[in-house]
Amino acid sequence: MEFCVSLRDLSVSFGSRQILKGVNVDFPCRKVTVLLGRSGSGKTTLLRSINRLNESFDGYRGYGTGRVFLDGVLRPISGSGSLPLSILRRKVGMVFQSPNPLPLSIGKNILLPLALVAGKEGEEGKDAMKKALEEVGLWREVSDRLDRPASSLSGGQQQRLCLARALALTPEILLLDEPTSSLDRAAGRRIEELIFSLRERYSILMVSHSLSQAQRLGDYFAILTEGTLNGLLPASELPHGAEAETFIANLL
């Protein structure tokens, strides 16, 4: 099985607290892998160690090795032979737990990273923006108000904007940290459908709190228990219906 991210003995601590305790896992390419775990078990921290976002925090220390498969080459996430930080983060897009548009206009939210990180400016940038907004089904809703503040959008629209912003940078891996948790049911469904439509083109690692959502979307499951994770569970091995719930609850 081809994999997009491979972690070996990955440990992360902040200050004196160890959050991840020797994670070993290979995430498959072009599949949806759903990360499950209790609140505080380190799911967000695990995602952030793939795009090196943990390094933005005080007291961070990381051990072990992580490798990513990007542009057809397997490289270490950090250290010698790794990609420059901004390229890694361009190739590994992230959507946060709650929508986080920049305090700029709707258009600028996508055009700015496109220009600064991907070097796409002018018409090229606008085309890429349009394509990304169409991909998340937002183009028709916002095409006539691209210069309005992004904060004027609804929560669901904002989250789709954030997804479009990540997609515009042509990533290969998407880290989705509970992308529907701050949305209502309908908006959440919309994002789910989107993720479903993206699953064949991107390698998706997604955190979810909802078991039913995980079952709808996941090809594989990874269960994080107090900072440890060992291996993946294919969707086929998961019992159906109510049984799945007790099955997962036992694992957590």
Place this chain on the structure above:
Amino acid sequence: MFSSSSSPPWLRTVSLGVGAILASVFAFILFSALAALLRGVEWEFFGAVWSPREEKFGLLPMIYGSLILSFSALALGWVLSLGCCCTLRGLGPRWLAKILLTSLRFMTAIPTVVYGFAAVFLLVPVIRSAFGGSGFSWLAAAVMLALQGVPAMTLTMDGALQSIEEQTSLTAAALGLTPVQHLTWVVLPASKKWLLSSALLGYGRALGDTLLPIMLAGNAPQFAASPLESLRTLTAHIGLTLSTGAGGGERSSLLLAGGLLLVNSMIVSLTARALAGRGPAA
């Protein structure tokens, strides 16, 4: 209802009292300015010549002096403050930011007269030897007013910048933006309103300052055309004329000058508030 019942009666009385006193002071200044304006038509308060001996009390040179001095001091001070802010927010090395922050905090505690004093002995001689003249000039006053305004302006700007930076730094990092790109393309544009309102406040302060113009600007009631010439501001004018004992037209012109300053600072602070009120919550 809840908030009014939670403040004790004495507090409400005091704040009402203070409000009433302030309002009556404002009303007094505005009314006497208006009265002076109406009564003193023959004194030509908006004329270009100030010459009490000839019974000419034109305030125009002072209005001009106040405006160009405060605008030039603001322009200089605002750019310096923005530079300081960017240094504090990570454009410069950390040690420099630390030194800068400490010295800015220290500078806010220095009395204005010390700035004036230092300038008389340090800046004015430099201007004199470099460009000739007495050195007491628009330039000297503008530089010191700008410096004096930098700490307060920098610290207010920095407050806004810092809060926006904290809200957006993780997002920007996740998109692959470097900290410098984040600051220049996200934080600064998003804090436009605060940068502008801090400029307004800086302008208001520069316009209202009396001591530095009196000590450094030379105080000639004329239209300074070059930064090396002397000028007199409205505030300096009030201070100087009042201290030499004034009556009749002089006194009325002072009331008008006070009224003009008050109206100006009212406009400034109302605009600043309107601007800050419209921005996203910090």
